[in-house]
Amino acid sequence: MTADGLSLRTPAATADEGATPRRRATLDQSGPTAPPRRNGELAFAEVWESRVFGLTMALHEAGAFEWEEFRQRLISEIAVWERREEEWSYYGCWLRAFEDLLAHKGLCLTAAVDARAHALAARPKGHDH
Amino acid sequence: MTERDANALRAEALESLLVEKGLVRSEVVDAIIRRFEQDIGPMNGAKAVARAWSDPGYRARLLADPWAAIAELGVTAIPDAPLVVVENGPAVHNVVVCTLCSCYPSGLLGLPPSWYKSPAYRARMVREPRAVLAEMGLVLPADVEVRVWDSSAEMRYMVLPERPAGTDAMSQDDLAALVTRDAMIGVARAGRPPEVGGDS
Numbered sequence: 001m002t003a004d005g006l007s008l009r010t011p012a013a014t015a016d017e018g019a020t021p022r023r024r025a026t027l028d029q030s031g032p033t034a035p036p037r038r039n040g041e042l043a044f045a046e047v048w049e050s051r052v053f054g055l056t057m058a059l060h061e062a063g064a065f066e067w068e069e070f071r072q073r074l075i076s077e078i079a080v081w082e083r084r085e086e087e088w089s090y091y092g093c094w095l096r097a098f099e100d101l102l103a104h105k106g107l108c109l110t111a112a113v114d115a116r117a118h119a120l121a122a123r124p125k126g127h128d129h
Numbered sequence: 130m131t132e133r134d135a136n137a138l139r140a141e142a143l144e145s146l147l148v149e150k151g152l153v154r155s156e157v158v159d160a161i162i163r164r165f166e167q168d169i170g171p172m173n174g175a176k177a178v179a180r181a182w183s184d185p186g187y188r189a190r191l192l193a194d195p196w197a198a199i200a201e202l203g204v205t206a207i208p209d210a211p212l213v214v215v216e217n218g219p220a221v222h223n224v225v226v227c228t229l230c231s232c233y234p235s236g237l238l239g240l241p242p243s244w245y246k247s248p249a250y251r252a253r254m255v256r257e258p259r260a261v262l263a264e265m266g267l268v269l270p271a272d273v274e275v276r277v278w279d280s281s282a283e284m285r286y287m288v289l290p291e292r293p294a295g296t297d298a299m300s301q302d303d304l305a306a307l308v309t310r311d312a313m314i315g316v317a318r319a320g321r322p323p324e325v326g327g328d329s
Contacts, residue, residue, distance in 0.1 A: 048137035051144055053165075054158035061161070064152065092136050099143065108146050116142035117135075 033074050035090065049091035056098050065101060073097035173204045174237035174287055175308035177214075178319075179301045182292040191289065192216060199237065208236070215278060216289040217315070222269055223276045224262065224315030225286040226254040232280035234287050238310050245314065255279065265316045288315040296322050 035053070044050040060067055077093040077100075102108040147153045177199050181188035191198040196208040212234060215223040227233065228251050244250050253261050258275045262268070269275065278286040290312040296304060299322060311317035 046133065046137065048140035050162045051158065052140040054162040055140075055144055055147060055153060057161045057165075058153045058157050059147070062153070087132065089132070089136070092132065095136055095140060095143075099139070102143070102147075107152060108143065108150070112146055113139060113142050116146055117138040120138050120141055120145075 033071060033078065035094075044091075046091075049094075052091060052095050052098060056094070059107075064107065065105060070097060070101055073100050171238045171308070171310035171313060172305075173199065173202070174234070174310075174313045175305040176202050176204065176301075177237070178289055178308045178313065179304035181289055182296075182304055183301050188289075195287070210234075210282060210285045212237075212285045212287065213278070214287050214289050215276065215315075217291045219291075220272070221274050221276060222262075222315065223278060223286075223288045224254065224258055225278050225280055225288060226251060227280040228252070228255055229279075229281065232282055232285060234280075234285040237287055238313055262316060265311075267317055288313050290315075290319040293319050293321055 044053070056070065059065065060070065074094060074097040077097045080096075081088070081093055099108075099110060099113060103110050144153075144155065144158070148155055177191055177195075180202065181191045187198060187201070190201070191214050195212040195214045199208075199212075210232075215225075217223055227245070233245065250261065255277055258277050259269060262275070280286055290308065292304075293307060296307070299307075303322075307320040307322065309317060309320060312319045
Protein backbone atom coordinates (compact mmCIF):
# COMPACT_ATOMS: atom_id res chain seq x y z
CA MET A 1 0.00 0.00 0.00
CA THR A 2 1.47 3.33 -0.95
CA ALA A 3 0.96 6.57 0.89
CA ASP A 4 -0.08 8.79 -1.97
CA GLY A 5 -3.38 7.34 -2.99
CA LEU A 6 -2.29 4.70 -5.46
CA SER A 7 -3.74 1.95 -3.35
CA LEU A 8 -6.76 0.54 -5.07
CA ARG A 9 -9.63 1.91 -3.10
CA THR A 10 -13.20 1.70 -4.26
CA PRO A 11 -14.44 5.28 -4.11
CA ALA A 12 -17.92 5.98 -2.80
CA ALA A 13 -19.12 6.81 -6.31
CA THR A 14 -18.47 3.30 -7.57
CA ALA A 15 -18.97 1.34 -4.38
CA ASP A 16 -22.34 0.12 -5.59
CA GLU A 17 -21.03 -1.46 -8.77
CA GLY A 18 -20.29 -4.87 -7.40
CA ALA A 19 -16.54 -4.68 -7.72
CA THR A 20 -15.61 -4.47 -4.06
CA PRO A 21 -12.15 -6.00 -4.02
CA ARG A 22 -11.34 -8.90 -1.76
CA ARG A 23 -7.74 -7.85 -1.89
CA ARG A 24 -5.75 -4.98 -3.27
CA ALA A 25 -2.77 -4.79 -5.56
CA THR A 26 -0.15 -2.10 -5.34
CA LEU A 27 1.07 -1.15 -8.78
CA ASP A 28 4.70 -0.23 -9.14
CA GLN A 29 5.04 3.51 -9.59
CA SER A 30 8.49 3.71 -11.08
CA GLY A 31 10.91 1.46 -12.90
CA PRO A 32 10.22 -0.75 -15.90
CA THR A 33 7.20 -2.53 -14.39
CA ALA A 34 5.28 0.68 -13.61
CA PRO A 35 2.29 1.21 -15.92
CA PRO A 36 2.42 4.28 -18.18
CA ARG A 37 0.74 7.30 -16.60
CA ARG A 38 -0.41 10.66 -17.86
CA ASN A 39 -1.00 13.26 -15.17
CA GLY A 40 -1.37 10.54 -12.61
CA GLU A 41 -3.97 8.34 -14.26
CA LEU A 42 -3.20 5.15 -16.07
CA ALA A 43 -2.70 5.70 -19.75
CA PHE A 44 -4.27 3.26 -22.16
CA ALA A 45 -3.46 3.86 -25.82
CA GLU A 46 -5.99 1.29 -27.02
CA VAL A 47 -9.10 -0.40 -25.72
CA TRP A 48 -7.52 -3.86 -25.54
CA GLU A 49 -4.90 -2.49 -23.14
CA SER A 50 -7.56 -1.38 -20.68
CA ARG A 51 -9.40 -4.71 -21.06
CA VAL A 52 -6.37 -6.84 -20.32
CA PHE A 53 -5.49 -4.56 -17.39
CA GLY A 54 -9.04 -4.83 -16.03
CA LEU A 55 -9.12 -8.62 -16.50
CA THR A 56 -5.88 -8.98 -14.56
CA MET A 57 -7.13 -6.82 -11.71
CA ALA A 58 -10.50 -8.59 -11.63
CA LEU A 59 -8.96 -12.05 -11.34
CA HIS A 60 -6.47 -10.87 -8.74
CA GLU A 61 -9.17 -9.21 -6.65
CA ALA A 62 -11.21 -12.41 -6.89
CA GLY A 63 -8.28 -14.24 -5.31
CA ALA A 64 -7.13 -16.18 -8.39
CA PHE A 65 -3.45 -15.36 -7.87
CA GLU A 66 -1.03 -13.40 -5.73
CA TRP A 67 0.06 -10.07 -7.20
CA GLU A 68 3.71 -11.02 -6.90
CA GLU A 69 3.12 -14.07 -9.14
CA PHE A 70 2.00 -11.71 -11.88
CA ARG A 71 4.61 -9.07 -11.20
CA GLN A 72 7.52 -11.50 -11.52
CA ARG A 73 6.20 -12.63 -14.90
CA LEU A 74 5.81 -9.02 -16.04
CA ILE A 75 9.42 -8.35 -15.07
CA SER A 76 10.50 -11.42 -17.09
CA GLU A 77 8.51 -10.40 -20.16
CA ILE A 78 10.00 -6.91 -20.07
CA ALA A 79 13.47 -8.47 -19.85
CA VAL A 80 12.63 -10.67 -22.85
CA TRP A 81 11.49 -7.63 -24.81
CA GLU A 82 14.77 -5.85 -24.02
CA ARG A 83 16.68 -8.61 -25.81
CA ARG A 84 14.57 -8.21 -28.94
CA GLU A 85 14.18 -5.36 -31.39
CA GLU A 86 10.43 -4.84 -31.31
CA GLU A 87 8.32 -1.77 -30.90
CA TRP A 88 7.90 -1.14 -27.18
CA SER A 89 4.49 -2.10 -25.85
CA TYR A 90 4.11 -2.13 -22.09
CA TYR A 91 0.72 -3.79 -22.29
CA GLY A 92 2.06 -6.25 -24.87
CA CYS A 93 4.43 -7.44 -22.13
CA TRP A 94 1.55 -7.34 -19.62
CA LEU A 95 -0.60 -9.48 -21.91
CA ARG A 96 2.11 -12.15 -22.34
CA ALA A 97 2.75 -12.18 -18.58
CA PHE A 98 -0.98 -12.58 -17.88
CA GLU A 99 -1.35 -15.38 -20.45
CA ASP A 100 1.63 -17.19 -18.97
CA LEU A 101 0.19 -16.89 -15.47
CA LEU A 102 -3.23 -18.17 -16.58
CA ALA A 103 -1.65 -21.16 -18.32
CA HIS A 104 0.55 -21.88 -15.29
CA LYS A 105 -2.49 -21.81 -13.02
CA GLY A 106 -4.48 -23.97 -15.42
CA LEU A 107 -7.12 -21.24 -15.67
CA CYS A 108 -6.84 -20.74 -19.41
CA LEU A 109 -4.46 -22.70 -21.61
CA THR A 110 -2.46 -21.11 -24.39
CA ALA A 111 -3.88 -23.47 -27.01
CA ALA A 112 -7.41 -22.36 -26.13
CA VAL A 113 -6.44 -18.70 -26.50
CA ASP A 114 -4.75 -19.48 -29.83
CA ALA A 115 -7.88 -21.21 -31.08
CA ARG A 116 -10.25 -18.48 -29.90
CA ALA A 117 -8.07 -15.70 -31.34
CA HIS A 118 -7.95 -17.59 -34.64
CA ALA A 119 -11.74 -17.89 -34.66
CA LEU A 120 -12.18 -14.20 -33.84
CA ALA A 121 -9.76 -13.23 -36.63
CA ALA A 122 -11.88 -15.17 -39.11
CA ARG A 123 -14.97 -13.04 -38.46
CA PRO A 124 -16.29 -11.24 -41.50
CA LYS A 125 -15.40 -7.56 -41.71
CA GLY A 126 -17.72 -5.36 -39.72
CA HIS A 127 -18.25 -8.05 -37.10
CA ASP A 128 -14.96 -7.55 -35.37
CA HIS A 129 -16.15 -5.31 -32.53
CA MET B 130 -1.75 -8.53 -39.08
CA THR B 131 0.25 -6.13 -36.90
CA GLU B 132 1.52 -6.98 -33.43
CA ARG B 133 -1.09 -4.62 -31.98
CA ASP B 134 -3.95 -6.27 -33.85
CA ALA B 135 -2.70 -9.65 -32.66
CA ASN B 136 -2.62 -8.37 -29.07
CA ALA B 137 -6.12 -6.95 -29.38
CA LEU B 138 -7.40 -10.31 -30.67
CA ARG B 139 -5.69 -12.25 -27.89
CA ALA B 140 -7.06 -9.86 -25.26
CA GLU B 141 -10.56 -10.33 -26.67
CA ALA B 142 -10.06 -14.10 -26.82
CA LEU B 143 -8.90 -14.15 -23.20
CA GLU B 144 -11.87 -12.11 -21.99
CA SER B 145 -14.39 -14.28 -23.82
CA LEU B 146 -12.82 -17.48 -22.45
CA LEU B 147 -12.55 -16.21 -18.88
CA VAL B 148 -16.16 -15.01 -18.97
CA GLU B 149 -17.33 -18.38 -20.33
CA LYS B 150 -15.49 -20.17 -17.56
CA GLY B 151 -17.26 -17.96 -15.03
CA LEU B 152 -13.95 -16.58 -13.74
CA VAL B 153 -14.81 -12.93 -14.44
CA ARG B 154 -17.75 -10.81 -15.52
CA SER B 155 -17.26 -8.09 -18.13
CA GLU B 156 -19.20 -5.61 -15.96
CA VAL B 157 -16.68 -6.12 -13.16
CA VAL B 158 -13.86 -5.43 -15.61
CA ASP B 159 -15.68 -2.25 -16.74
CA ALA B 160 -16.03 -1.12 -13.13
CA ILE B 161 -12.35 -1.77 -12.36
CA ILE B 162 -11.18 0.24 -15.37
CA ARG B 163 -13.46 3.07 -14.30
CA ARG B 164 -12.24 2.86 -10.73
CA PHE B 165 -8.63 3.21 -11.80
CA GLU B 166 -9.31 6.04 -14.18
CA GLN B 167 -11.31 7.94 -11.57
CA ASP B 168 -9.42 7.06 -8.45
CA ILE B 169 -5.90 7.63 -9.65
CA GLY B 170 -6.68 10.62 -11.84
CA PRO B 171 -7.35 13.25 -9.17
CA MET B 172 -4.25 12.51 -7.11
CA ASN B 173 -2.51 15.84 -7.74
CA GLY B 174 -5.53 17.92 -6.80
CA ALA B 175 -6.17 15.80 -3.73
CA LYS B 176 -2.62 16.33 -2.49
CA ALA B 177 -3.01 20.09 -2.82
CA VAL B 178 -6.33 20.05 -0.94
CA ALA B 179 -4.97 17.86 1.86
CA ARG B 180 -2.01 20.15 2.34
CA ALA B 181 -4.22 23.25 2.30
CA TRP B 182 -6.36 21.71 5.05
CA SER B 183 -3.26 21.00 7.13
CA ASP B 184 -1.23 24.14 6.51
CA PRO B 185 -2.88 27.61 6.60
CA GLY B 186 0.10 29.22 4.85
CA TYR B 187 -0.17 26.73 2.00
CA ARG B 188 -3.94 27.30 1.80
CA ALA B 189 -3.31 31.04 1.34
CA ARG B 190 -0.73 30.38 -1.39
CA LEU B 191 -3.01 27.89 -3.15
CA LEU B 192 -5.80 30.46 -3.31
CA ALA B 193 -3.48 33.32 -4.31
CA ASP B 194 -1.34 31.57 -6.95
CA PRO B 195 -2.59 28.03 -7.56
CA TRP B 196 -0.02 26.80 -10.04
CA ALA B 197 2.92 28.04 -7.94
CA ALA B 198 1.44 26.31 -4.90
CA ILE B 199 0.89 23.09 -6.86
CA ALA B 200 4.48 23.19 -8.11
CA GLU B 201 5.55 23.15 -4.44
CA LEU B 202 4.12 19.63 -4.18
CA GLY B 203 6.68 18.33 -6.64
CA VAL B 204 4.00 16.84 -8.87
CA THR B 205 4.26 16.82 -12.65
CA ALA B 206 1.07 18.74 -13.44
CA ILE B 207 1.55 21.04 -16.41
CA PRO B 208 0.11 24.55 -15.94
CA ASP B 209 -1.82 24.36 -19.21
CA ALA B 210 -4.26 27.20 -18.43
CA PRO B 211 -4.74 29.83 -15.76
CA LEU B 212 -6.30 28.25 -12.71
CA VAL B 213 -8.53 29.60 -9.97
CA VAL B 214 -9.08 27.67 -6.74
CA VAL B 215 -12.46 28.47 -5.19
CA GLU B 216 -12.99 27.65 -1.54
CA ASN B 217 -16.11 26.15 -0.03
CA GLY B 218 -17.26 27.20 3.41
CA PRO B 219 -20.30 27.00 5.66
CA ALA B 220 -22.10 29.74 3.68
CA VAL B 221 -20.76 29.21 0.16
CA HIS B 222 -20.67 26.17 -2.12
CA ASN B 223 -18.77 26.30 -5.41
CA VAL B 224 -19.31 24.04 -8.39
CA VAL B 225 -17.54 23.91 -11.75
CA VAL B 226 -18.98 23.36 -15.20
CA CYS B 227 -17.88 23.99 -18.77
CA THR B 228 -20.92 25.16 -20.67
CA LEU B 229 -19.21 25.22 -24.06
CA CYS B 230 -17.29 21.99 -24.14
CA SER B 231 -15.43 20.13 -21.42
CA CYS B 232 -12.64 22.40 -20.17
CA TYR B 233 -11.26 20.78 -17.09
CA PRO B 234 -8.08 20.94 -14.99
CA SER B 235 -6.84 17.54 -16.16
CA GLY B 236 -3.38 18.08 -14.72
CA LEU B 237 -4.97 18.10 -11.28
CA LEU B 238 -8.04 15.92 -11.66
CA GLY B 239 -7.21 13.42 -14.39
CA LEU B 240 -9.70 12.79 -17.18
CA PRO B 241 -13.11 14.43 -16.90
CA PRO B 242 -15.94 12.05 -16.02
CA SER B 243 -18.45 11.37 -18.78
CA TRP B 244 -21.26 13.24 -17.00
CA TYR B 245 -19.12 16.39 -16.93
CA LYS B 246 -19.15 16.33 -20.72
CA SER B 247 -22.87 15.60 -21.03
CA PRO B 248 -25.17 18.25 -22.55
CA ALA B 249 -27.53 17.95 -19.57
CA TYR B 250 -24.87 18.76 -16.96
CA ARG B 251 -23.42 21.59 -19.02
CA ALA B 252 -26.78 23.24 -19.66
CA ARG B 253 -28.56 22.59 -16.38
CA MET B 254 -25.81 23.29 -13.85
CA VAL B 255 -25.92 26.98 -14.72
CA ARG B 256 -29.73 27.18 -14.80
CA GLU B 257 -30.65 25.11 -11.78
CA PRO B 258 -27.54 24.15 -9.83
CA ARG B 259 -29.37 23.17 -6.63
CA ALA B 260 -31.60 20.75 -8.47
CA VAL B 261 -28.71 19.17 -10.37
CA LEU B 262 -26.60 18.88 -7.21
CA ALA B 263 -29.51 17.27 -5.38
CA GLU B 264 -29.92 14.77 -8.21
CA MET B 265 -26.23 13.96 -7.84
CA GLY B 266 -26.72 13.33 -4.15
CA LEU B 267 -25.68 16.68 -2.67
CA VAL B 268 -28.57 18.49 -1.00
CA LEU B 269 -27.52 21.95 0.17
CA PRO B 270 -29.31 23.99 2.85
CA ALA B 271 -31.31 26.90 1.43
CA ASP B 272 -29.10 29.47 3.17
CA VAL B 273 -25.93 28.24 1.44
CA GLU B 274 -25.05 30.36 -1.57
CA VAL B 275 -24.24 28.33 -4.69
CA ARG B 276 -21.62 29.76 -7.04
CA VAL B 277 -21.29 28.18 -10.47
CA TRP B 278 -18.00 28.67 -12.29
CA ASP B 279 -17.90 28.29 -16.07
CA SER B 280 -14.56 26.88 -17.22
CA SER B 281 -13.05 27.90 -20.50
CA ALA B 282 -9.86 27.48 -22.43
CA GLU B 283 -8.66 30.71 -20.76
CA MET B 284 -9.59 29.84 -17.17
CA ARG B 285 -9.96 26.59 -15.25
CA TYR B 286 -11.40 26.11 -11.78
CA MET B 287 -10.88 23.69 -8.95
CA VAL B 288 -12.95 23.57 -5.77
CA LEU B 289 -11.23 23.49 -2.39
CA PRO B 290 -13.79 21.46 -0.44
CA GLU B 291 -14.49 21.87 3.27
CA ARG B 292 -12.42 19.70 5.55
CA PRO B 293 -14.67 16.97 6.99
CA ALA B 294 -15.30 16.89 10.72
CA GLY B 295 -13.42 14.36 12.80
CA THR B 296 -10.22 14.53 10.74
CA ASP B 297 -8.06 16.65 13.07
CA ALA B 298 -5.60 13.86 13.82
CA MET B 299 -5.23 12.66 10.22
CA SER B 300 -2.01 12.87 8.19
CA GLN B 301 -1.95 14.63 4.84
CA ASP B 302 -1.73 11.29 3.05
CA ASP B 303 -4.81 10.01 4.82
CA LEU B 304 -6.64 13.28 4.22
CA ALA B 305 -5.81 13.15 0.50
CA ALA B 306 -7.61 9.82 0.31
CA LEU B 307 -10.83 11.60 1.38
CA VAL B 308 -10.61 14.16 -1.43
CA THR B 309 -12.52 12.81 -4.38
CA ARG B 310 -12.60 14.10 -7.90
CA ASP B 311 -16.28 14.93 -7.46
CA ALA B 312 -15.52 17.02 -4.36
CA MET B 313 -13.01 19.08 -6.36
CA ILE B 314 -15.57 19.65 -9.13
CA GLY B 315 -18.04 20.63 -6.43
CA VAL B 316 -20.74 18.00 -6.94
CA ALA B 317 -19.96 16.20 -3.67
CA ARG B 318 -18.42 16.84 -0.27
CA ALA B 319 -15.08 15.40 0.70
CA GLY B 320 -15.40 11.89 2.12
CA ARG B 321 -15.75 11.01 5.77
CA PRO B 322 -12.88 9.47 7.68
CA PRO B 323 -12.94 5.67 7.93
CA GLU B 324 -14.63 4.16 10.96
CA VAL B 325 -12.31 3.51 13.88
CA GLY B 326 -11.34 -0.14 13.80
CA GLY B 327 -12.15 -0.56 10.09
CA ASP B 328 -9.55 -2.40 8.07
CA SER B 329 -9.58 -0.01 5.15
